[in-house]
Amino acid sequence: MYIYNDIDKQLLSERIAQFQDQTQRFLKGDLADEAFLPLRLQNGLYIQRHAPMLRVAVPYGMLSSAQLRKLASISRDYDKGYCHITTRQNIQFNWPKLETIPELLKELSEVEMHTIQTSGNCIRNVTSDALAGVAADEVIDPRPYCELVREWSTFHPEFAFLPRKFKIAISGSAQDRSSIQFHDIGLQLVLSDKGRGFRVFVGGGLGRTPVKASLLREFLPEEDLLSYLSAILRTYNQLGRRDNKYKARIKILVRALGVNAFSEKVEAQWLRIKKHYPKLDQQTVKLMQQFFSAPSYKNFNVEDSEFTLKNLSNNLLEHSQRAFKNWLARNAGEHKIAGYRTVTLSLKPTGIPAGDVTDKQLEAIADLADRYSFGEVRTTQQQNIVLADVAINDLLELWLSAKQYGFTSANVGTLTDITCCPGGDFCALANAKSIPIAEAIQRRFDDMDYVYDLGDLTLKISGCMNGCAHHSISHIGILGVDKKGEEFYQIMLGGSAGDIATASVGKVIGPSFSAADIPDAIDTILQVYVAERVENEPFIHVVNRLGLEPFKAALYPKKVSSRSTKKAAEPH
Amino acid sequence: MSNTIDSPTTFLFKNSRVCDDPWPTVKSVKNSRHQLVTIEQWLASKEYYLGSDLTLGIHLLGEYYIDDIDMLDHLGAFSLIKIEFTSFTDGRGFSLATQLRQYGFKGELRATGSFLLDQLNYLQRCGFDAFEFDAQTDVKAIQKALAAFSHSYQCV
Numbered sequence A: 001m002y003i004y005n006d007i008d009k010q011l012l013s014e015r016i017a018q019f020q021d022q023t024q025r026f027l028k029g030d031l032a033d034e035a036f037l038p039l040r041l042q043n044g045l046y047i048q049r050h051a052p053m054l055r056v057a058v059p060y061g062m063l064s065s066a067q068l069r070k071l072a073s074i075s076r077d078y079d080k081g082y083c084h085i086t087t088r089q090n091i092q093f094n095w096p097k098l099e100t101i102p103e104l105l106k107e108l109s110e111v112e113m114h115t116i117q118t119s120g121n122c123i124r125n126v127t128s129d130a131l132a133g134v135a136a137d138e139v140i141d142p143r144p145y146c147e148l149v150r151e152w153s154t155f156h157p158e159f160a161f162l163p164r165k166f167k168i169a170i171s172g173s174a175q176d177r178s179s180i181q182f183h184d185i186g187l188q189l190v191l192s193d194k195g196r197g198f199r200v201f202v203g204g205g206l207g208r209t210p211v212k213a214s215l216l217r218e219f220l221p222e223e224d225l226l227s228y229l230s231a232i233l234r235t236y237n238q239l240g241r242r243d244n245k246y247k248a249r250i251k252i253l254v255r256a257l258g259v260n261a262f263s264e265k266v267e268a269q270w271l272r273i274k275k276h277y278p279k280l281d282q283q284t285v286k287l288m289q290q291f292f293s294a295p296s297y298k299n300f301n302v303e304d305s306e307f308t309l310k311n312l313s314n315n316l317l318e319h320s321q322r323a324f325k326n327w328l329a330r331n332a333g334e335h336k337i338a339g340y341r342t343v344t345l346s347l348k349p350t351g352i353p354a355g356d357v358t359d360k361q362l363e364a365i366a367d368l369a370d371r372y373s374f375g376e377v378r379t380t381q382q383q384n385i386v387l388a389d390v391a392i393n394d395l396l397e398l399w400l401s402a403k404q405y406g407f408t409s410a411n412v413g414t415l416t417d418i419t420c421c422p423g424g425d426f427c428a429l430a431n432a433k434s435i436p437i438a439e440a441i442q443r444r445f446d447d448m449d450y451v452y453d454l455g456d457l458t459l460k461i462s463g464c465m466n467g468c469a470h471h472s473i474s475h476i477g478i479l480g481v482d483k484k485g486e487e488f489y490q491i492m493l494g495g496s497a498g499d500i501a502t503a504s505v506g507k508v509i510g511p512s513f514s515a516a517d518i519p520d521a522i523d524t525i526l527q528v529y530v531a532e533r534v535e536n537e538p539f540i541h542v543v544n545r546l547g548l549e550p551f552k553a554a555l556y557p558k559k560v561s562s563r564s565t566k567k568a569a570e571p572h
Numbered sequence B: 001m002s003n004t005i006d007s008p009t010t011f012l013f014k015n016s017r018v019c020d021d022p023w024p025t026v027k028s029v030k031n032s033r034h035q036l037v038t039i040e041q042w043l044a045s046k047e048y049y050l051g052s053d054l055t056l057g058i059h060l061l062g063e064y065y066i067d068d069i070d071m072l073d074h075l076g077a078f079s080l081i082k083i084e085f086t087s088f089t090d091g092r093g094f095s096l097a098t099q100l101r102q103y104g105f106k107g108e109l110r111a112t113g114s115f116l117l118d119q120l121n122y123l124q125r126c127g128f129d130a131f132e133f134d135a136q137t138d139v140k141a142i143q144k145a146l147a148a149f150s151h152s153y154q155c156v
């Protein structure tokens, strides 16, 4: 994990001093509202429905146990005893008091954490693969590059007042677990005969106009990363629209110019300026890689581990054995080192808002990390927590301890592992509540055998078209809409992001539903899937193969029949 | 932080201190060899200005996209480039300044118009070395804001 050096520490304390001064000037009336706004946003501070909301950066999702314990004590001392994991791997506090925020920031800085650039029209916290460094399908570990980009983008003097927010994600594996094509810039690390480099995607995004990114460059040599990013950002900073905030993201610029014309501008700028930027030389990359070196894994024999894995639960009672095996199947994953597994702690037990964790739970996660996973965890885009390096030998013990804290819902990657934004309960921009919808769906589908039989499925719920829960790249997406002052929900099918080639934005299936009708509608969709699938065909394949029609026909039968009765009635 | 180009109620801060300003604005005429031109004037009479023995400055709006400006080949002709920010949330001037420095401009790069004290450190790191402020601006606050950060992650 990256450890701050003296310069990092000094810059952070200077930033806290700067923001404290700005807050004081604001409270004294020396700094106008409009002037304070972008300054507080660049320090992660929103004013929300009930209270200020503070967003803490978790760079590329990595947290140490010491950081978890600090987040726990902050939740207790400054908030209502819990915090929230976002879909961008960050942490949010929903109830801090404005006047306590400088103190809170100081406490965060004690564990090398901050809220810098988690909001505002600047380069946001870089996101990445929650399984970085351990995934069996990884080509290159993205974390050293994430950290290099984090440093490059932090306090970047040229790019702090962009037309709109700017999000960068980096992935280094075959499967894309970071949705890089739905970011302003998505970088895919690749190994070619020219060495390490990046496939560069640009102009992806969610929000009210979800767009899959365009390929800007098939291969960017590793050493040119920062100069090339500068050329893209500069082109966007100068040409992106500023007259309408809904049209200000880079996706709109790329679409307006066409990716080829955009690329010409970037390449021309890059050729002119690249000599002014230091190259990422091997030495720099190597130094950074050392921060993310493998922990001291034990040597396990593959066959022994397989044997252990099979027999771990022999001494449990039958129903516990079953629960443990389900958990292994859903919440534990392949690891590139023999004898290890990645383990996802589910933060989605029925009835708890997705991603919410209490102070006690944060402390428990820290203990589990210390005991079983080298003292580190990762936050995921699906609002869960990953212990990345668990020895197979420890799995049973881990399961037994994690159970006490409610982390063992064996639903990872299934229908009930719902991603959900704060919605109308917290967010001032919401059209509708989202948390109660998630709960209603979880309650309706409480038969886990049925849920397992449905297989891999993503369901995401956003309370408005800003799409904080990524509903438009979800197999089933639910979007809160406002219909004459009433809360309604639109359903989308067919979104996906895990595969670079086939990633796609979901399509709206038809007229929206009331909250009460949503569980039935989901049930209908699932029944169509079960009836139409061939053997183990996953949900998303069936949707892609059949299109929306069969689902529509099942969801809106009355409309069709009422129209036909009307027609039939007319001649009389 | 002055709002109008012509305002006599501003002062110039350069090289860490308040300075006399030898330059006229684009609208005023000072009795000196310094002349500040707009981009339109420059484009219309480039040959005349290049042939004259005036000390030249040019006044640009932050939103100018530099690839449109036919002056890159003549950056050496200017002793001053003044960039006017029309709104402090519009960051285009930050890129314009960085670019001018990268393209080799060595003269005075001055910020005017709508920018915040809180942006001074970044403006300076983008290459600005002179700033116009409202007369009532506190000089100590300027110095403090310029020194907000002791290091930077960016070499450029």
Ligand code: HEM
Pocket: A046, A048, A053, A085, A086, A087, A088, A092, A164, A167, A182, A204, A205, A206, A207, A208, A249, A420, A421, A422, A426, A427, A428, A429, A466, A467, A468, A469, A470
């Ligand atoms: C409660 C305060 C929040 C506010 C006011 C807020 C506001 C917004 C807005 C306005 C957008 C659309 C931006 C655009 O398209 O230009 C957006 C997008 C997004 N937000 Fe939030 N959000 C909040 C909370 C969250 C939370 C809790 C999460 C995670 C669960 C989140 C994650 C995201 C993501 C991933 C996107 C879409 C990706 C993209 O920018 O293309 N936000 N948010």
Ligand code: SF4
Pocket: A421, A422, A423, A424, A427, A428, A429, A430, A431, A462, A463, A464, A465, A466, A467, A468, A469
């Ligand atoms: S999707 Fe809308 S309702 Fe949900 S958090 Fe984002 S802005 Fe708020």
